[in-house]
Amino acid sequence: MENQVEEITKIEEQLKDLYKTLANERKEWNDILEKLTKKLKCELKELTDLEAEVIYYRQLVVDLIASYSFRIYREMPKMKQMRKQQFEYFSTKYQIKVNGTEKSKLIEATMALYDNKIEIIEGQIEFFRETAKNLQSLTYSCKNKIEIYNITGLE
Numbered sequence: 685m686e687n688q689v690e691e692i693t694k695i696e697e698q699l700k701d702l703y704k705t706l707a708n709e710r711k712e713w714n715d716i717l718e719k720l721t722k723k724l725k726c727e728l729k730e731l732t733d734l735e736a737e738v739i740y741y742r743q744l745v746v747d748l749i750a751s752y753s754f755r756i757y758r759e760m761p762k763m764k765q766m767r768k769q770q771f772e773y774f775s776t777k778y779q780i781k782v783n784g785t786e787k788s789k790l791i792e793a794t795m796a797l798y799d800n801k802i803e804i805i806e807g808q809i810e811f812f813r814e815t816a817k818n819l820q821s822l823t824y825s826c827k828n829k830i831e832i833y834n835i836t837g838l839e
Contacts, residue, residue: 695797702801706808713815716741720822728833735826742819749812752805763798770794 720741723734770791774782782790 692797695801699797699801699804703804706804709808710811713745713812717815717818717822720819724822724825724829728830731826731830735823738819738822738826742816742823745812745816745819749809749816752809752812756802756805756809759798759802763795763802766798767791767795 720734720738723730723737726734771787774787774790778790
């Protein structure tokens with residue numbers, strides 16, 4: 685029992701660290717988007733550089749999405765194995781006889797922190813998907829601004 689408490693404490697600390705890391709990462713990307721949006725006020729000759737920068741950042745976001753998705757992919761077999769072990773434990777070694785519904789609830793409670801980790805990472809992936817959409821919108825804004833310059837003949 686003491687070993688389980690230590691394990692839970694360790695996982696909770698890992699989750700806190702993960703959440704802080706991801707929150708810092710979100711703040712950095714929000715700052716990048718703000719910087720790029722402000723640069724959109726630039727002159728025509730600077731628009732191609734801005735567009736290239738936006739494309740670069742969009743690729744970084746795509747890579748981050750792939751990285752976090754792979755992280756979840758790697759965690760899933762471990763979690764399935766742990767659920768299986770928990771099921772076996774509650775079926776054979778648990779001090780009280782429990783039915784299927786009770787086993788499910790016990791397993792769910794045991795796995796809650798691991799599920800929370802996956803949910804946090806999925807939230808980060810969703811953040812990056814929205815960031816990619818915003819970067820795509822910035823790309824269209826650059827193209828639209830160039831087109832307006834072409835139509836009006838302004839420089």
